[in-house]
Amino acid sequence: MIIAGFAALLSFNQKKQDPYFQFHENLSDYKFFAGKMADLQPAAGIVPYDLNSALFSNYAEKARFIKLPKGKKIVYNDSSTFEMPPGTVLIKNFYYYNDFREPEAGRRIIETRLLAHMQDGWHTYQYIWNKEQTEAVFEPIGDVTTVEYINAEGRKVKANYVIPNQPQCKGCHNRNDTILPIGIAARHLNGNYTYAGKTQNQLQYWQQHKMIDLPPTNIPANAIWDNEQSGTVEQRARAYLDINCGHCHNKSGPANTSGLFLDIHETNKTALGVLKTPIAAGKGSGVLKYDIVPGVPNKSILIYRMNTTDPGFAMPEIGREQIHKEGIVLISKWIKEMK
């Protein structure tokens, strides 16, 4: 009995036995990748994917993969996260090119985050890569590291990078207090991906590979926030807010205390922030009165919260040790054009 107690203590309660997902301390033991792990080449049955508009995380690049259990399918719906079978694993790798102007000159992978669908729901596990880029090890408390790279404008950047701890994962991946993936939804996935040189719509590809059955009706698609061809300023701004803010700022998310809802489905202008006074923002209001003042971005709290790295009021709360300048340009333009 006592020995069992020790064992239970040594293995944390989140590493429990599960018929669908076998936890490993080392990322390599999952065998997600073929060949050299740092090349992130998916093994058989592992499918890469991308989102139309993705969450900003300190300018890190992300390589995403999905692993479905054999013979099982995703259940499609129009408006929210797809239902995925137990045993599904989402694999997200965060990395920086040494020089963003020259991706082939090498990169450093910082961390890999897993979302695993187990018997009792989704669980998160995060792995920190070693310097040699040969292995990544589970670390539930995350870490703070420094990243150094040359950015797309050729400027040298040295910045803090916070690898989130396990509760922080739930800070974003949270609907009514249950962990849930965010990106695996029609509007985020309905776009092109280049598979081994061949560009194709991702959802169509998934259907061809028997991962999902698509409806004959129109499938919604979010705009690509930084691609002017993909939508109007309004559409791109809403897509940006949807993926960057809407996961918390929705009626069932942790930020529902604020009454500010920024997901794509919100239609109430006040809830979207237009002439809405803050509730519990404290100094986060930046001596401004409203979340959005139509026509006046620099009087809008939204812009103020995007334009700071102070952890007391930077938004989003995670992955924001740097300011997303291009995101601010887009949202400012949207507010400027708003009547």
Added chain:
Amino acid sequence: MNDVQEEQKNLYFVELQTNAIMKLYALMIVFGLVASSSFAQEDIQKQMQRQFVTATDNSVIELPEGTFQLNSSLWLDGKKNIVIKGKGKDKTILNFNNQISGAEGIKITNSTTITLQDLTVQDTKGDAIKTQHVNGMIFKQVKAEWTRGAHSKNGGYGIYPVQCTNVIIDGCEARGASDAGIYVGQSRHIVVKNCKATENVAGIEIENSLYADVFDNEVTNNTGGILIFDLPDLIVKKGGYVRVFKNNVHHNNHINFAPKGNIVGKVPQGTGIMILATNHVDVFENKIINNKTVGTAIVSYYITENPIKDSAYYPFPTAVAVYNNQYERQQTKATMKGRMGKLYRLKLRFGKNVPHIVYDGIVDKKSPAQICIRDNSNQSFANIDAENKFKNISRDASKHQCQLPLIAPDEIKLNN
């Protein structure tokens, strides 16, 4: 012994052993920390974080004595029956001056029956201690403070349970919050007692919350002492059934240092107790002394001059009783600062004869408010007729000589 007895006996043993193991867990966690007290600060921080993240249900997280610099939040999520315990309010000090990650010092979410006790959280960038979706949240002998005192760049809230049920805040202190020192929002079944709040914009604030007892607290040197607010545009629409009694609410004359845009930024310097748009509030047996602008204010949301776009929101205070309180104030003028100062100076013109109790007189035409004011020592009153541009200011409280059914004491239920 028959089989049933035998089985019961076995069960009993299992239970005993389980208890022993739980105690062992607790002991091991204590041991872990004591053994490492000479570790570098960063290791201590990592160790604390590991304890928070990996704590098993029904365990005790013991934090050692000393001042510890932490650069990111401690976050406890999805746990049951955990005690987080320092060595004493001024002995275990977690300082977040160098914080780079997390919007608060300690965060506790989605949990059941959590006790946080005997520690101090200092100088967080955002809120000091935030708890959300916790059923059974107990703060005991906890201090949340910004060591430089009042400052607009301090975090918003000191002790901040939101969307929680069964909350006890007992023997705690809050100092320096740029919004509210002790703030309970969108919660139900709340007790705040034996606490001290000082140098905050709002000392203690109960907002959009149901069934709260606030008593035996000392609230001094804030901008406003105790605020009972109902605000629009929130998920939890309606608060109320709040009892504020036996508090010592004195000298809340601190200049308002809230950043603009915040509702508390509108609270006039020198406010004792303010009830804004909340229904069913009893204020009794408090000492409300030397709050220079208003001892007790009963106002509607319209007084904020903010637009209301929430159709489900009721902006008027009603069923408010103020009785058996002790009022005192020196013969001085009300604040001259802010919009409220301007109002006192230009419209109300009370001079030094400032009334202890002020009602804004903005009423729901369909359903007149019940505001009962009686049996207070040194009672003085004004209905400032804010609805009609302060034309018919009345100092006559006789219309409010009434009695309302007493609000029942709150009951807190804890599941272990």
